[in-house]
Amino acid sequence: MPRRLFDSLASQTQLRRLAVDWGVFDDFRPLESMSELRELEVQSATSVTTLDPLRALPDFETLELGGAWRVCDYSVVGELIRLRQLHLGGGSEKRQYADSLSFLPSLHDLKQLSLSLIPSDLDYSPLLEMTWVEEISVWNLETHRKRMIPSMLDLEWALPGMQRRRSDVQANRSYVWQRGERVGEHRRNAAGEWYVHRYDIAEGE
Numbered sequence: 001m002p003r004r005l006f007d008s009l010a011s012q013t014q015l016r017r018l019a020v021d022w023g024v025f026d027d028f029r030p031l032e033s034m035s036e037l038r039e040l041e042v043q044s045a046t047s048v049t050t051l052d053p054l055r056a057l058p059d060f061e062t063l064e065l066g067g068a069w070r071v072c073d074y075s076v077v078g079e080l081i082r083l084r085q086l087h088l089g090g091g092s093e094k095r096q097y098a099d100s101l102s103f104l105p106s107l108h109d110l111k112q113l114s115l116s117l118i119p120s121d122l123d124y125s126p127l128l129e130m131t132w133v134e135e136i137s138v139w140n141l142e143t144h145r146k147r148m149i150p151s152m153l154d155l156e157w158a159l160p161g162m163q164r165r166r167s168d169v170q171a172n173r174s175y176v177w178q179r180g181e182r183v184g185e186h187r188r189n190a191a192g193e194w195y196v197h198r199y200d201i202a203e204g205e
Contacts, residue, residue, distance in 0.1 A: 004029055017041075030051040031052070035059075043067060043091040048115020051076040071098075071198065074117070078103025089116025095140060104164075105129040111182070116140045122148045128158050134182065135168075136161035137176075 009018070017039040018031070026047035031037065037057055044067035051071060054060070060080045064087040074088065086107065089096045101119045104126050116139040120176070124194040128150065130136065134158055138152070145152055156162045161163030168175070173185050176196050183195040 001025060009034075010182060018163045032056040038062065040064070046070070050170050055079060057193070063087070065089075067096075068092075069094040069096045072120075073105045074098045075100075078106040081107060082109055083107050084109055086110060087114040087116075090114075095143075101126045108132065111135070113137070114139070118144070122150055125150055127155055130160075131160060133159070133161040137165050138162070148202075161199060177204075178179065 003023070003025045006020070006023055006025035007030050008134050009015075010033050011115040012019070013033050014036055014037050017035050018034070018037060019041040019045065020037075022044040024047060025045075025086055026049065028048060029050065032053050033055065038060060039077070039172040040057075040060060042139050043060070043064075044064060046067045046069065049069050049070045050072065051065075051068075054076050057080055058080060060064050062085040063077065063080065063083055064085075066087070066089060069092050077083075077086070077088070088098075096117050097115045099120055101115075101117070101124060104113070107130075110132070111134045114133070114137040115127075118140055122144055124138070127136070127138075138155070141148065141152060147176055150158075156166060175182050186194055187197045189195055
């Protein structure tokens with residue numbers, strides 16, 4: 001995604017979903033006019049330094065932001081209060097740090113959180129408030145697990161979302177999320193073809 005092409009997206013105000021795997025753009029301002037945008041997935045925002053333009057898009061339901069290792073202030077994400085799915089971090093060989101995770105508890109509609117973002121002070125305590133989130137994954141702990149506050153064990157005991165995630169991994173269950181809804185797991189049919197089983201539909205329907 002060359003910068004010139006990314007800038008041209010500003011005229012695509014009808015977009016509801018945008019996914020960018022990699023690009024050389026350094027500014028999210030072209031997105032400010034996309035009032036219909038509900039889902040944004042950026043895998044490698046390595047040149048972006050601020051998330052401030054996202055304030056113009058408070059109706060996000062899904063945000064996946066990886067590779068933004070130049071960004072330290074994620075407080076803007078806390079203003080996107082309609083978010084149901086949030087994935088921060090990853091998509092880069094460099095670890096990504098945030099000044100704080102204090103923005104997370106304001107996301108009361110959140111159902112799924114995947115966090116590869118490391119708080120600079122290793123304080124994960126804001127997560128303790130997020131008992132309403134159905135699934136929580138915390139990654140990139142190998143270098144600081146012993147120094148994080150609270151401990152990973154404390155988080156797992158306190159958060160039903162982390163307990164669910166752990167039990168699903170142990171049972172080899174994987175889920176598909178669509179527009180904030182957990183719709184089922186991958187299974188094979190009699191012909192060996194993969195499909196998504198819906199939990200709200202009985203077997204055989």
